[in-house]
Amino acid sequence: MSILIITSKIDITSDFVIKSLKLKKLSFYRLNTEDIGKTIKITFDFSSNKFLIFDEQVNRTINLLDVKSVYFRRPEVNDELADISPGERNFVRSELLFVLEGIYKILRKAFWINTVHAIRNAENKVFQLLLAKDLQLQTPDSLITNVPAYARSFYQKQQASCIIKPIKSGLVEGVNEEGVIFTNKIQIDADNAERINICPVYLQNLIEKRGDVRVTLIGKKLFVALIHSQTSDEAKIDWRKSCVPLKHTALELPGEIAQKCFDLAAILNLNFAAIDFILDGNGNYIFLEINPNGQWAWIEKQLDFKISDEITTLLADGQVN
Amino acid sequence: MKPLILDFKLPRNEDQNPVNYSYDPFESLNVICADGTKKPFIDLDASDVEIMTKTKVERERDDDQFLTELGTKTEMTRERDDRHDVILEMMTKTFTVRERDDR
Numbered sequence: 044m045s046i047l048i049i050t051s052k053i054d055i056t057s058d059f060v061i062k063s064l065k066l067k068k069l070s071f072y073r074l075n076t077e078d079i080g081k082t083i084k085i086t087f088d089f090s091s092n093k094f095l096i097f098d099e100q101v102n103r104t105i106n107l108l109d110v111k112s113v114y115f116r117r118p119e120v121n122d123e124l125a126d127i128s129p130g131e132r133n134f135v136r137s138e139l140l141f142v143l144e145g146i147y148k149i150l151r152k153a154f155w156i157n158t159v160h161a162i163r164n165a166e167n168k169v170f171q172l173l174l175a176k177d178l179q180l181q182t183p184d185s186l187i188t189n190v191p192a193y194a195r196s197f198y199q200k201q202q203a204s205c206i207i208k209p210i211k212s213g214l215v216e217g218v219n220e221e222g223v224i225f226t227n228k229i230q231i232d233a234d235n236a237e238r239i240n241i242c243p244v245y246l247q248n249l250i251e252k253r254g255d256v257r258v259t260l261i262g263k264k265l266f267v268a269l270i271h272s273q274t275s276d277e278a279k280i281d282w283r284k285s286c287v288p289l290k291h292t293a294l295e296l297p298g299e300i301a302q303k304c305f306d307l308a309a310i311l312n313l314n315f316a317a318i319d320f321i322l323d324g325n326g327n328y329i330f331l332e333i334n335p336n337g338q339w340a341w342i343e344k345q346l347d348f349k350i351s352d353e354i355t356t357l358l359a360d361g362q363v364n
Numbered sequence: 365m366k367p368l369i370l371d372f373k374l375p376r377n378e379d380q381n382p383v384n385y386s387y388d389p390f391e392s393l394n395v396i397c398a399d400g401t402k403k404p405f406i407d408l409d410a411s412d413v414e415i416m417t418k419t420k421v422e423r424e425r426d427d428d429q430f431l432t433e434l435g436t437k438t439e440m441t442r443e444r445d446d447r448h449d450v451i452l453e454m455m456t457k458t459f460t461v462r463e464r465d466d467r
Binding site: 048052055056058059061062071072073075082098100101207209215221222223224225227229235237238239240241242244286287288338339340341344345 | 365366367368369370371372373374375376387389390392393394404405406450452453454455456
């Protein structure tokens, strides 16, 4: 067994990779981590140096030390725990998470797309902006603050044309609520400015777009899609908001921008990245963010990009050639 | 006092895929059963959606509601053959699966 996919059953994107692995007749195992504690048994025997996963559904044993390449996607932990208190649930959840962390450490010598450490390191949007500026990528005017006066001053400086977006992710998740916060146009005035005190806001100038550009980087290849976001009112500011599929077309990046994508990924030790730009009316590529574990399957479908094929080639090679 | 950023919170529309699929551990894939045939969910095509939607409609809801629940407001005017693309796109685009902290 040479290739391990670490994910969960609901991750449809991993299905694309599995299909490609099958077509290439490559040996793999899909570890749906939410089944640890259910149908998946783990044994780390330090004295005999055996680190085993037994999947009783398919009656298969995986020796983690035999894994050469890892594709890390969307692991989850078993939440179906009955007859225990909330505190005990948190304890068990924490134990399961640390077992997962242990698996990642056992696999530390394998080739990863991407390592968990690299993903966590790359996710911070403040860090991303700092690196983008270091690389002299064009970025929007940006301000993160919880000082109402600074926010209002920035807003006025941008001629009252600003967007607000989450500093981390847009997911709002709780026991009884689920929501999402996209990038939105904001109006800052005396009535709402004080509410900036409580939680810092991430503001940028609103840029007139020709469209949005999603760059999917895998090893030394780029798959570049122009998302025609300006054809839909709903998608103009944040294309992810669209409830209908938007038109996509394949695009070629200017050489300098392409090189900076590779440079950014190299700095962040990423073999895979989804990088978002605005393409403005003057043909400028304005960096928005880099997602080290971003979605890509819908682009493969829309544009017939061979993304899953490239990922499985990289996993089979076990290195970036 | 409510933080300003929370003014922009929207409800999520995920988990409303009208096509029944399930994970098959022997295939390591999510699969659908359409007309008695098992195939990968990601290979969903127009005819599968037609068959599966018809079954679902007969069972529990009308066709218009199916599209609305998918969040495809303007999709109502699209050709029926496009539906499988819509489903797959909505299932694999950002925010359509959990985007919480990576484990």
